Amino acid sequence: MRGEIVYLVFIVGSGIVSVAEALRCHPIPGILKQIDAGAGRVCGIDHRDQVVDFNGDAWVSLQATGKHVSVGPAGMWRVGLGDLVFKWLGSGWVRVNPDRLHQIDAGGDKFVVGCNASQGIFCLNRRPVLAYESPGSVPWRQVPGLLNYYSCGPFGCWGVNKLGHIFVKMGVSGNFCQGPRKWYRIPGSLSMVEVGTDGSVHGVNWKGLVFWRAGINACNNFGSRWLPIKAVGRSRHVSYDRGILWVVCENGRVQRCTV
Template sequence: MDVRSLILLVQCLLGTSVAMTCREVPGSLKQIDVGVGQVFGVNDNNLIYTLNGETWTKLPGTLKHVSVGPSGVWGANRNNYIYKLVGGYWVRVPGLLKQVDAGGDQFVAGVNMNDNVYCLGRDATVGFSRENSPAPWDRLPGALMYYSCGPNGCWGVNSNQDIYLMKGVTPTACMGSRNWQKIEGKLVMIEVGTDGSVYGVNAGGDVYRRDGITTSNPAGTGWTHLSVSGKSKHVSYDLGHLWVITSENKIMDCTV
């Protein structure tokens, strides 16, 4: 394949590039998650913060990963213990995960330290309110290092940076079809918004958006590169705003 053909192939796979309008938000975080109008994040010391207006408010406890969505606020700490925020307090949930996602339709999902993929159905997710409440996690086939859910399905990436979609996911059947659809491209993390939009970051720190996602076509049609100043390592989208954490832990609030 000559150089010109290779360039055309890359353009076909990655789509167009769109410039983002971004503002830097005061503070420093290593991971951020937004959903249902709320913003949560954790810093390098695993301290937990939520944004109220323009002010970051520190929450009790420590987490290495936090997630907010229709399922509430969930997180995982450095020991891979799982927690749910209940009445302003973190309540431990049975099980172990290194990354948890609360973006599903009142169910949660995540991956553990062995890249095994799990989900917890709506009844157990919504009903979980106290220590030692039942948490019957379902294990999905395959292995992923990051997993995120929304109204049109769940997306994940594996250790080879391959991208996969699980369709047919519902609040009472969080495992979906149990058949993974491989999506073209390479990413190291991926996040699904409450509205079903999908964004991700590749190994080079570039940000991408999946276009053409609908209820009838949850896989979408292609990727668009979003031009953000510098290198990125984490993204999350809600209500028209793409929140980006840069390689230097800067917090950016971006709009297209």
């Protein structure tokens, strides 16, 4: 729906919030399972498990299969179908050893984070990220805690576990990607959460409803409340970068939305 103002009321956690949101959405060709936007670039995993890159008109194959891909200040990284990790080096993919992940995020300040199938959390500091130019081993660091999805930005890192519980970690940096041990629990329930390079936070719950965390800034890392966003029906994945919300609908169709 283009330019339509939609009034919504949803229950988030134990509270009721309402929002009037004008959302301009345009369909993008292709069928995706997952999408990620960062540093002005958009990539995804299509319905054939191919890693694809959006060139402004269509999705272009990057000659690899995968289950999750991420692009941001740390470059482009993917998790293969066998949970192996790879980095894009301009003309091809290079294997990153050791460890196996099922989700990865390159949106932090030139550092990388991710989770494995057992909800283990791992990260890679800025120096080895930037220096990695050929196959070899890197010093992954384990982060205390259990998460199924983890994403970082300038004001902190957000994650969700398999129960849908939402957590935030402060004090994470390119030289200290583990951050302090303390996690902060945030009310609500999500199946995935993404932090934009501007610090904005969006997520999808188990019903496929998309939410935005209002009030996040340098003085308030936690924000104030979850506000629903009317995308295009139910959704499975979202990502935000430079004023554009990219939405993968429940049926795999892609929408490019200006908020």
